[in-house]
Amino acid sequence: LQASAAAFALFAPWLLHGLGHRLPSVLGVAPWIGWPIAITTALLIPATACLGASLPVLVAARRRIARDDARGLARLYALDTLGATLGVGLTIHLLLPRLGFVWASLLLAALGIAAAAMALLASEATDSSDTTPTAEPSNPTEVAGERAAIDTSGDPDPNLLRERWLLYLAFGGTGLLGLGLEVVGVRVLAQVYSGTIFSFADLLAIWLLGTAIGNGLHARFSARLLAPRPTIMLVALLLTLATMVALSAGTASVAASLLDGSTGLNPGFARRQLAEIAVAALVLGPATIPMGMVFAHLLALIAAPSPDDSTRTPRPIGAALAINGLCAAAAPFVIGLALLGTLSYAETWSVIAWGYLLLALVVGWVRRFSPRALGLIAVSGLFMIMLGGGLAGSLVLAPEEDEGWTVIAQREAALGVVRVSETTLPPGSVEHPLRRLWIDRHFRMGGALAIGDRRMGHIPLLLAGELEGARVLFLGLGTGATAGSALAHPVAEVSAVELVAEVVEMLPYFEQVNAGLADDPRARIVVADARRFLLADQGRYRVIVGDLYHPGRDGAASLYAREHFEAVRARLDEPGIFVQWLPLYQLDEAGLALIVRTFVEVFPHAHAWLGLYNVETPALALIGSDAPLVIDFELLRGRLNDPQLRAQLVGPALTDARDFFAGYMLDRAGLIALAGAGPLHEDLRPRLDFIAARASLDPSSGLANLERVLALRRTWPDELVAAPPELHAALRSQTEPFADALVLYLRGEGLRLQAALELGRSSSATPR
Numbered sequence: 001l002q003a004s005a006a007a008f009a010l011f012a013p014w015l016l017h018g019l020g021h022r023l024p025s026v027l028g029v030a031p032w033i034g035w036p037i038a039i040t041t042a043l044l045i046p047a048t049a050c051l052g053a054s055l056p057v058l059v060a061a062r063r064r065i066a067r068d069d070a071r072g073l074a075r076l077y078a079l080d081t082l083g084a085t086l087g088v089g090l091t092i093h094l095l096l097p098r099l100g101f102v103w104a105s106l107l108l109a110a111l112g113i114a115a116a117a118m119a120l121l122a123s124e125a126t127d128s129s130d131t132t133p134t135a136e137p138s139n140p141t142e143v144a145g146e147r148a149a150i151d152t153s154g155d156p157d158p159n160l161l162r163e164r165w166l167l168y169l170a171f172g173g174t175g176l177l178g179l180g181l182e183v184v185g186v187r188v189l190a191q192v193y194s195g196t197i198f199s200f201a202d203l204l205a206i207w208l209l210g211t212a213i214g215n216g217l218h219a220r221f222s223a224r225l226l227a228p229r230p231t232i233m234l235v236a237l238l239l240t241l242a243t244m245v246a247l248s249a250g251t252a253s254v255a256a257s258l259l260d261g262s263t264g265l266n267p268g269f270a271r272r273q274l275a276e277i278a279v280a281a282l283v284l285g286p287a288t289i290p291m292g293m294v295f296a297h298l299l300a301l302i303a304a305p306s307p308d309d310s311t312r313t314p315r316p317i318g319a320a321l322a323i324n325g326l327c328a329a330a331a332p333f334v335i336g337l338a339l340l341g342t343l344s345y346a347e348t349w350s351v352i353a354w355g356y357l358l359l360a361l362v363v364g365w366v367r368r369f370s371p372r373a374l375g376l377i378a379v380s381g382l383f384m385i386m387l388g389g390g391l392a393g394s395l396v397l398a399p400e401e402d403e404g405w406t407v408i409a410q411r412e413a414a415l416g417v418v419r420v421s422e423t424t425l426p427p428g429s430v431e432h433p434l435r436r437l438w439i440d441r442h443f444r445m446g447g448a449l450a451i452g453d454r455r456m457g458h459i460p461l462l463l464a465g466e467l468e469g470a471r472v473l474f475l476g477l478g479t480g481a482t483a484g485s486a487l488a489h490p491v492a493e494v495s496a497v498e499l500v501a502e503v504v505e506m507l508p509y510f511e512q513v514n515a516g517l518a519d520d521p522r523a524r525i526v527v528a529d530a531r532r533f534l535l536a537d538q539g540r541y542r543v544i545v546g547d548l549y550h551p552g553r554d555g556a557a558s559l560y561a562r563e564h565f566e567a568v569r570a571r572l573d574e575p576g577i578f579v580q581w582l583p584l585y586q587l588d589e590a591g592l593a594l595i596v597r598t599f600v601e602v603f604p605h606a607h608a609w610l611g612l613y614n615v616e617t618p619a620l621a622l623i624g625s626d627a628p629l630v631i632d633f634e635l636l637r638g639r640l641n642d643p644q645l646r647a648q649l650v651g652p653a654l655t656d657a658r659d660f661f662a663g664y665m666l667d668r669a670g671l672i673a674l675a676g677a678g679p680l681h682e683d684l685r686p687r688l689d690f691i692a693a694r695a696s697l698d699p700s701s702g703l704a705n706l707e708r709v710l711a712l713r714r715t716w717p718d719e720l721v722a723a724p725p726e727l728h729a730a731l732r733s734q735t736e737p738f739a740d741a742l743v744l745y746l747r748g749e750g751l752r753l754q755a756a757l758e759l760g761r762s763s764s765a766t767p768r
Contacts, residue, residue: 001050001057002119006112008047013101013684016043020683021563024535029528052325055080056318059303061122063314070226070300073317074219077296081212085205092201100685160231160301166366167302168323170234170359174298175324177355178291179331180339181245182207184348185252185284187340191397191417191440192256193276195553196693202273206280207288214292218300225293226300231367234297235360235377241290242356242381246388249349252283253392256399256441269694295324340414345395350385357381399441408435409509411502416440418502420509435509437479439500442553450481450513452612452619455652457485457545459611459621460579462639462660464543465632467491471539473571475530475559476547480507480514486543487515487522488648489639495524495541497533531558534567542573546580548619551591551692558689560595562682565602565624575627578603581611584618584709585702588695592705594688596622597675600668605629607720608666608674608709613742615749616699618706620665633657633723633731657731662738664716665709673712700757703750710743 019039027035059076066072087108095104160166186203193199218225225233251258262275302320305313339348360381364374401407401421409420419438436446445453457474461467469492474483477498486494496517498504504525507518517523526533546568549556558564560580568578582595600606603624612619623629639645640655649655666674681688695701715736721728 001054002112002116005047005050005054006109006116008050009105009109009112012047013105017101017683019043021535024532025538027536029526029533029536052321053318056316056321059317061119070222070296070303071219073299073303074215074222074296077299078212078215078219078292081208081215081292085208085212088201088205088208092197096686097690100687102684160367163366164302166363167298168320170238170363171298171302171320171324172327173355173359174291174294175327176331176334177352177359178211178295179328180335180355181284181287181291181349181352183332183336184340184345184352187336187414188252188345188349188395188397189255189280189283192259194272194693195440195442197554197689198273198693199276200554202277203280203284206277206284210281210285210288211292211295214289214294215296216292217289218293218296222296222300225297230297230301231363234294234301235364235369237290237294237297238356238360238363239377239381241287241294242353242360243384243388244287244290245356246350246353246385247391248283248287249346249353249388249395250391251286252349253395253397255279255283256397258282268696336414340412344412346389346392349392349395350389353385353388357385397441398438405436409506411505413500413502415500415502418500418506420506422509435479437503437506437510439503442550443478445478446481446510446513449651450479450510451652452614452617453479453481453513454485454648455654456548456581456611456619456621457482458488458649458652458654459609459660459663460543460545460577460623461486461489461491462636462654463579463609463623463629463631464577465575465630465635467542470542470573471495472543472545473497473539473541474545474547475534476549477503477507477525478547479510480517481510482545482547483523484514484517485648485652487517487520488645491522491542493522493524494520495526495539497526497528497530499527499529501527531564531567534564534571537571539571540573540576541571542576544568544571544576544578546578548581548583548586550583550586551595551688552586552695554689557681557686557692558683560598560681560688561686562598562602562680565599569602569624569626572626575625575630577623577625577629580622580624582620582622583702584620584705585616586697587692587705588697588701589705589708591688591692591695592708593675593678594681594691596671597678598680598682599624600671600675601680606668606671607664608671610663610665610709610742613663613746615703615706615746615753618702620705620709622671629720630722631720633721633727636660658735658738661716661721661731661735662742664720664739665713667714667717670712670714674708698757700753703753706746707750710746713739713743715739 023036023039055076059073062072062076091104091108095107099107182204185207186200189203190199193203258279259275262278263272267275299317299320303314303317305315335348335352339351343351357378360377361374364377369377396410396412396417398417398419402423405421405423407419407421411418416439420435421438422433422435424433434446434448436444438444461472464470468490470490471493472486472491472495474486474494474496477483477496480496483494483496494517504518504527507514507525511518518525528536546559549559551557551560565578565580572578580599582592584592587595599622603626605625605628607623607629609621609623610618611621637657640649640657640660646655654660679685679687715732718728718732721731723731
C-alpha cells in the first residue's frame with residue numbers, strides 16, 4: 001500500500017499540473033460542481049485509498065504480537081496523526097520553499113518507500129519468530145481492567161458492542177463535526193491571520209496536533225476510561241467536546257486582540273508565525289484534544305470483540321475509519337458551503353457544538369439512560385453552549401469603523417467577510433457620500449473618489465490604441481472603479497472576473513465611481529477564479545488588466561506565475577496588450593525582481609509605467625505584448641480632447657499628454673536590469689509564495705521599490721510613439737520637464753515620508 005502511494009507521488013506533480021491546465025477548457029467557465037469533484041476523486045482515490053487502508057492493515061499486523069488493543073490502537077493513531085502534523089509543518093516550511101513541488105514530492109515518495117521497506121522487514125521478523133500475542137509491559141492493574149473492558153469475558157457493557165450501528169453513527173457524526181470545526185475555525189481566523197500559505201498550514205498542524213494529544217491521553221488512561229462504563233464515558237467525552245467547542249468560540253472572538261497584542265505594529269515573519277500558532281492553539285486546542293479522545297474511545301469500542309464471540313477476536317476497524325473519513329470529506333460542502341452560505345460564523349460554530357451535544361443525547365437515549373440523566377446532560381450542554389455563544393457574540397473580526405463611518409451592508413461568506421461602509425463629505429459638498437469596501441481585515445478599497453483606481457483603468461486603454469469594437473478583460477473587481485473606467489471608451493464589451501461572489505453583490509453601492517458597471521449592457525461580470533477563467537474562456541481581448549494582487553496571500557502568487565502570464569498572452573488579440581499592476585508597497589526587493597523576471601521571460605515586448613504617484617502606495621504597470629507597443633499620438637491626442645472622454649479623465653488627471661508620458665519608467669532592457677539574474681516563478685516551483693509570505697514590509701517598503709525603479713528610469717524610446725518628426729520631437733522636449741518634475745516630486749515626498757517615520761520611531765522610543 002505504501003509503495004503504491006509512493007508510486008503515485010512520483011508522477012503526481014506533472015499529472016495534476018497538466019490536467020489543471022487542460023480540464024478548464026473542457027469543463028467551461030462555470031461547470032457543474034459535480035464534475036470537478038468526480039474528476040478529483042478519480043485522480044486521487046488510487047493513492048488516498050492506499051493511505052487510508054494502511055492504518056487498518058497496520059492494526060491487523062500489530063494484533064499478531066500484542067493484545068492490549070485499546071491502548072495500542074490509540075497509540076498507533078496518535079503516532080499517525082503526529083506524523084501528519086510533522087508532515088504538514090516540514091513540507092510547507094522546509095521542503096516546498098527549498099525544493100518545489102517536484103523534488104518535494106520525490107522526497108516524500110522516498111519516505112513512503114522507506115515505510116514499505118520497514119513493513120517488509122517487520123513481516124520477515126514476525127514470520128521467523130513466535131507471533132503469539134503478548135501484552136506490552138505496563139501497569140498490571142490497568143492492563144487487567146482494559147482487557148476486562150474490551151477484550152475478554154466480563155465486559156461491563158456488552159449491549160453497546162451489539163449496537164454497533166450506534167458506534168458507526170457516532171463515528172460518522174464526529175468526522176463531520178470535527179472537520180466542520182476546522183473549516184469554520186480556519187474561516188474565522190483567516191480574517192485576522194496574515195493569510196499566507198504558512199498560516200493555513202500552521203492552523204492545520206495545530207488541529208492535527210490537538211487530536212494526536214487527545215489520542216495519546218486516551219492511550220495513557222485507556223483502562224480507566226474503558227473499564228467502568230464505556231457508554232457513560234463516551235457520553236461524558238461528547239459532552240465535554242460540545243462544551244469545549246462552544247467555549248472556544250469565545251476565544252476566537254478575541255483572536256484579533258490576542259494576535260495584535262502578541263505581534264506589535266510591524267512584526268517580523270518569525271514573530272508573526274509564532275503568534276499565529278499560539279492563537280490557533282488557544283482557539284482550537286481545547287476542542288481538538290477531547291476530539292482526539294472521543295475518536296480513540298470509539299475506535300477501541302469498534303475494535304472490541306463481540307460478546308457472542310467465544311474466540312474473543314478483535315474486530316477490524318476499516319469500516320469505521322471509512323465512515324469517519326467519508327463524513328469528514330463531506331464537511332467542507334455541508335459546513336463550508338451550505339451552512340456558511342446561510343448562517344453567520346457564530347451560528348455555524350454553535351451548530352457544531354449542538355451537533356456534539358445531540359450525539360451525546362442520542363447515545364444516552366439508545367442506551368436507555370434515565371430521564372433524569374438525559375435531562376442533566378441536555379441542561380448542562382444547553383447552558384455551556386449558550387454561555388459560549390454569549391461570550392463570543394459575533395465572530396466577525398473586522399476592525400471597528402472610524403469615527404463618522406457607518407456600516408451599510410455586510411456579508412459573512414465562505415471566502416471572507418465583505419462589508420461596505422460610508423461617510424458623508426463636509427457640509428456644502430456636492431459630492432456623493434464616500435464609501436469603502438472591506439474584505440476581512442486585510443483589504444480596504446475605496447474611501448475616496450477612486451482617483452487611483454480609475455487611473456489604473458484608463459491608462460491601459462489609452463495605451464492600447466484603437467478600441468472601436470474591442471473587448472477588454474479585468475482580472476479582479478473590487479469596487480469596480482478600475483473596470484468601470486473602460487465604459488468611457490468605445491469598447492464593445494468589458495468583462496470582469498471576481499473570485500468572491502459577495503464582492504459582486506456590493507457593486508451597486510459603488511455606482512458613483514464604477515459608472516454603473518453592474519447594470520451596463522456592455523459589462524459581463526463572471527464569478528470565477530481568474531486563472532481557470534483564462535483557460536476555460538475561448539475569447540480574445542484587446543486589453544487584459546491584472547489587478548493589484550497581494551503576492552503574500554495564499555493563492556494570489558499564482559497570478560504572477562509564468563503559466564498564468566502565458567495563458568494571458570494566449571488570450572490577447574493582435575495587437576493586444578496586457579497590463580499587470582504591481583503593488584510596490586506589498587513587495588520586497590526579491591519579490592519584485594522575481595515577478596519582473598518572470599514577466600519579461602513570457603512577453604517579448606515589455607515596458608513599465610508608473611500609475612500612482614504616491615510614495616506610500618505606489619503602483620507600477622508592467623505592460624506586455626507580442627508585437628512592439630506603438631502609440632499613435634494623433635489618435636491619443638484626439639481621445640484626450642474628446643469632450644465626452646475628457647470629462648472622465650479630469651478626475652484621474654489624465655488630460656495632458658505631457659503628464660501622461662511622464663509616467664513612463666522602463667523599457668525591456670530597464671526591466672531586465674531591475675529583475676537581475678535568477679530563477680522564475682512557476683507553478684511547480686512557486687518561489688513567490690514563500691518569498692512574499694516571508695517578506696518584511698513596513699511603511700517605507702513602497703518607497704524603497706520606487707527608488708529602485710527611479711534609479712533605472714529611462715525616457716520613453718523613440719519607437720514607442722508614432723508621430724510626424726516635428727510633432728515627435730516637440731513631444732519629446734515637452735515631456736522631459738514633466739518627467740523630471742515627477743522624479744523631483746517623488747523624491748521630495750520620499751524624504752518627507754522618511755522624516756515622518758523617523759519622528760514616529762523617536763516618539764515611540766521616548767519614555768512618557
